[in-house]
Amino acid sequence: MITVKHLYKSFNSHEVLSDINCTIHDGEVIVIIGPSGSGKSTLLRCLNLLETPTQGSIIIDGQDITDRKVNIDQVREKMGMVFQQFNLFPHKTVIKNICHAPIRVRKMKRGDAEQQGMDLLSKVGLREKKDVYPITLSGGQQQRIAIARALAMQPTAMLFDEPTSALDPEMVSEVLAVIKDLAKEGMTMVIVTHEMGFAKEVGDRIIFMDGGQIVEENTPQELFRHPQHARTQNFLSKILH
Amino acid sequence: MEFLNFSFLGSYYSFFLQGAYVTVLLAIISVIAGTILGVLLTLMRRSKIKVVRWISIAYVEFIRGTPLLAQVYLVYVGLPMLLQLNIPDFTTGAIALTIHASAYISETMRSGIEAVPYGQSEAARSLGMNSRRTMLDIILPQAFKNILPALGNQFIGNIKDSSLVSVIGIAELMYETTTVRGTTALGLEPIIVCSLIYLVLTLTLTRLLTFVERRLKSSDHR
Numbered sequence: 001m002i003t004v005k006h007l008y009k010s011f012n013s014h015e016v017l018s019d020i021n022c023t024i025h026d027g028e029v030i031v032i033i034g035p036s037g038s039g040k041s042t043l044l045r046c047l048n049l050l051e052t053p054t055q056g057s058i059i060i061d062g063q064d065i066t067d068r069k070v071n072i073d074q075v076r077e078k079m080g081m082v083f084q085q086f087n088l089f090p091h092k093t094v095i096k097n098i099c100h101a102p103i104r105v106r107k108m109k110r111g112d113a114e115q116q117g118m119d120l121l122s123k124v125g126l127r128e129k130k131d132v133y134p135i136t137l138s139g140g141q142q143q144r145i146a147i148a149r150a151l152a153m154q155p156t157a158m159l160f161d162e163p164t165s166a167l168d169p170e171m172v173s174e175v176l177a178v179i180k181d182l183a184k185e186g187m188t189m190v191i192v193t194h195e196m197g198f199a200k201e202v203g204d205r206i207i208f209m210d211g212g213q214i215v216e217e218n219t220p221q222e223l224f225r226h227p228q229h230a231r232t233q234n235f236l237s238k239i240l241h
Numbered sequence: 242m243e244f245l246n247f248s249f250l251g252s253y254y255s256f257f258l259q260g261a262y263v264t265v266l267l268a269i270i271s272v273i274a275g276t277i278l279g280v281l282l283t284l285m286r287r288s289k290i291k292v293v294r295w296i297s298i299a300y301v302e303f304i305r306g307t308p309l310l311a312q313v314y315l316v317y318v319g320l321p322m323l324l325q326l327n328i329p330d331f332t333t334g335a336i337a338l339t340i341h342a343s344a345y346i347s348e349t350m351r352s353g354i355e356a357v358p359y360g361q362s363e364a365a366r367s368l369g370m371n372s373r374r375t376m377l378d379i380i381l382p383q384a385f386k387n388i389l390p391a392l393g394n395q396f397i398g399n400i401k402d403s404s405l406v407s408v409i410g411i412a413e414l415m416y417e418t419t420t421v422r423g424t425t426a427l428g429l430e431p432i433i434v435c436s437l438i439y440l441v442l443t444l445t446l447t448r449l450l451t452f453v454e455r456r457l458k459s460s461d462h463r
Contacts, residue, residue, distance in 0.1 A: 050363055077369030087364035091382050101368035104378065146364075153368055 001025055002047065002157065002188075007056035009042055009212075016042045018212040020056070024157075027186045031193060031203035031220075035235055039212040040192045044159050047190065048079040061156075077105060080150030084162040086142040088134035088149070094121070095130040098149045106153065113152070120148040124178050140171030144178055157188040164195055176202075196239060200224055208232045249425045250434065260417030261438050263331075267406065267413055268399040271338035272346075275399075276392065278339060279346030280381070286351060297347070304344035310405050313337045317409045334406035334413075342399055346392070353388035354380055389457065393450040397443050404439075414438060 002024040009017035016039045024030050032040040045051040047058060049065060049072050057064045065075045089097050098117040102108040108116070121127045124144035134142055143163055150158060160179065164172045176198050183189060183202045193199055199206055200220040207217040208227075216223065216232045224240070227233045250257075285297035304312065316337040321328050328336075357380050365375040407416035418435035422428065 048367055050367060073366075073369050073371050076367055079367070081364075081367035083360060083364060085358075085360050087358075087360040089361065089364070089379055089383075091386065100378065101365075101370055104374060105369045149368070 001061060003059040004043075004047075005057045005059070007043070007046060007058065008054045009039075009046060009051060010054045016212050017046070017053075020214055022207065022214060022217065024188065024190060026156075026188050029183045029187075029189045029191065029202055029204045030207060031191045031199040031205070032207045032209060033193065033196070033199055033235075034209035034215075038209040040207075040209045041161050043209070044161050044190055044192050047159055048076050048081055050081070073105075077153050078156045080153060080155035080158040082143070082146050082150055082158065082160045082163050084165050086134075086139070086146045086166070088142055088146055090134055093131050093133055094126070094137075094145050097134065097145060098152045101149075102152050116152060117148070120151055121145075123151075123181070124148045125174075138171060139167045140174045143167065143171075143175045147175075147178055147182075151182075157190070158182065160189065160191040160193070162192050162194065164193065164198075194239075196224070208235065210235065245430055245433070246427065247430055247434070249421065249427060249430065253421045253425065253431075256417040256421050257414065257434060257438060260412060260414035260435075261442065263411065263413040264400060264403050264415075264439075265442065267335055267338055267403040267411075268396060270335045271342045271399050271403070272392065272396045274335070274339040275342030275346050275395070276350075278343035279350050282343060282347035283350040283354065284376070286347070287354075301344045301347055304341060305348075309337075309341050309402055310408065312341055313406055313409060316340065330409055330411050334403075334409060334411040337406060338399060338403055341402065342395060345398075346395055349388050349391045349395070350384060353384035353391075356387045357383045386457065390450060390454050393446065393453070397446050397450075400442055400446070401439060 004020055004022045007017055007020040008015065020043060022030075032043065034040050042051055046053050053066055057066050059065075060075065060078075063070060063075075065072065088094075089100070092100060095114060095117050098120060099108075099110070099113040102113040102116065103110055118127065118130065121130055124147060126141055126144055126148075129137065129141065129145070134145065137145065147158075147163075163179065164175050167175065172195065176195065179189070179191070179198075180202055191199075191202070203220050205217060206220050206223045208215050208223065208229075208231075210231045216227065216229050218228075223232070224236065227236055282297045282300060285293050286301075288294050288297075313334070317330075317333050320333060320336065361379055361383065362375055365379040366372070370378070403413055404415035407413060407419065410416065412420075414435055418431045421431040425431065
């Protein structure tokens with residue numbers, strides 16, 4: 001379980017997150033939506049401390065990760081992250097992208113790591129791509145590899161930062177399909193996305209953010225059909241046609 | 242005007258070959274050792290500790306702001322005094338060239354590291370890799386690929402720069418040329434031969450570099 005309490009984040013004097021409170025239960029899929037600049041990516045990046053919160057606490061399974069004594073590398077091992085720009089390692093083949101951290105960080109045996117890597121490649125449907133370099137793959141393929149790479153650390157939760165925003169439209173669905181599969185398996189996930197149909201389908205709960213605050217959170221059915229706040233209504237009216 | 246007389250080559254060609262060999266050796270040693278030292282300086286420059294950062298900056302600024310010839314003398318005279326050791330001349334020359342090259346390589350390395358997208362580091366860190374591991378396994382290999390052409394140019398530069406260590410009596414190409422000039426009493430011809438050898442060395446390397454660069458580029462766009 002992840003509990004965020006009174007979280008603030010400022011870049012210099014610009015406040016990006018303001019008094020964020022939320023709880024993410026195990027196995028839950030949370031989708032964060034909101035206009036650009038609303039702080040949704042920053043919130044996600046605070047969850048594995050890619051951004052250091054200015055104030056407040058993030059408690060993961062009873063441990064406050066904003067505590068300076070916490071080994072952040074160990075926390076990150078358990079939190080897989082998938083980026084908008086994939087960020088595959090261009091100098092490593094697909095299988096090495098996936099196996100590197102399990103071998104170097106989790107000290108898995110090479111053979112075991114590669115076996116697991118192949119299983120994950122099958123899962124994302126790219127088994128035959130194991131020995132190619134990322135540059136040769138399409139955006140959708142790269143993002144599926146990036147998901148496999150994150151899963152290889154056997155995380156307890158996955159964070160997705162606009163995983164389909166950099167993709168050509170025809171490649172969006174193959175990536176979303178992989179994420180939906182993960183949701184079915186019960187993976188705890190926090191997803192920042194602009195894909196409203198997907199949000200509705202996969203999310204257990206939708207968080208709407210604006211101006212660095214959580215304006216409203218609810219089940220997809222409620223939030224999309226009966227948004228309570230004017231800002232939510234305004235945002236949804238702009239994107240749902 | 243008399244014709245140029247190259248007949249001395251028959252008895253003195255081995256001086257030039259021996260000198261060229263030492264020159265290439267000096268260039269290879271100084272580019273490799275200079276790269277290692279250069280990477281170290283770059284990492285120091287990125288250190289969280291102010292003093293370490295400051296040492297790196299001061300070192301680079303000093304080397305870049307003073308002539309190589311002065312550095313050669315500084316190392317030749319200063320280092321044995323500092324260490325209370327008798328250092329062979331060749332080693333002294335190699336050290337001076339290494340120190341010189343390392344300052345320039347560290348600046349190149351810095352730009353090579355900065356050219357690696359920040360997302361690479363974020364991806365590595367988000368997988369639980371610590372900052373050391375991230376630097377060694379993810380950032381540096383990509384940075385090296387970025388700066389390989391610049392390193393090649395540094396190598397070419399080292400070949401030419403190494404001529405300056407002739408002043409401390411290291412028998413590289415320039416030193417051997419001076420010897421031949423003295424023995425044959427020919428002013429111009431040995432220098433012409435010497436220059437042509439430098440030119441052959443640098444041109445060969447330039448061609449080699451172009452080839453390697455093209456190979457690297459093609460692997461980027463398969």
